Amino acid sequence: MTESHPVPVTLFVCTTCRHPEDGPEAPRAGARLAAALHAPEGVELREVECLGNCRRGPSVAMVREGGWSYVFGGLDAADGSAVVEGALLLGASADGLMPWRGRPEVLKRGLIARIPPVPGIAA
Ligand code: FES
Numbered sequence: 068m069t070e071s072h073p074v075p076v077t078l079f080v081c082t083t084c085r086h087p088e089d090g091p092e093a094p095r096a097g098a099r100l101a102a103a104l105h106a107p108e109g110v111e112l113r114e115v116e117c118l119g120n121c122r123r124g125p126s127v128a129m130v131r132e133g134g135w136s137y138v139f140g141g142l143d144a145a146d147g148s149a150v151v152e153g154a155l156l157l158g159a160s161a162d163g164l165m166p167w168r169g170r171p172e173v174l175k176r177g178l179i180a181r182i183p184p185v186p187g188i189a190a
Pocket of ligand 1: 081082083084085097116117118119120121122124125126
C-alpha cells in the first residue's frame with residue numbers, strides 16, 4: 068500500500084459525550100463535533116452513542132482495514148479538521164499506523180488507545 072492508494076477510514080464519533088464544562092442543558096459536545104466534521108472522500112463518518120471513554124470525551128475512534136485502530140478523547144467541536152487530518156494520515160499510512168510526525172497535536176495528547184490490526188488482514 069502506498070500513499071497514492073489510501074485505504075478508506077471509518078470515523079466513529081460519539082454524539083453523546085459531554086464536555087466537562089458544559090451544563091446539563093447545553094448541546095452535547097460530541098454532537099457538536101460530529102456536526103463540525105466534514106468527511107472527505109475516503110473517510111466515512113458514523114455517529115455512535117458512547118465509545119466507553121465518557122470521562123475523557125468527547126471521543127472519536129478511527130478504524131481502517133489492515134491497520135491499527137485508534138481511540139481519541141478530550142476533543143471538542145473545534146477539532147473537526149484535526150480529526151479528519153488524522154483519518155487521512157491513517158488511510159495513507161503504508162504500515163497501517165498513524166504516523167506521529169505530522170499528526171495534529173490534539174491527536175497526540177488525546178490518544179486513549181490503539182489496537183492492532185486483525186491478524187491475517189494485510190495492511
Ligand atoms: S458518552 Fe461518549 S464515550 Fe461515553
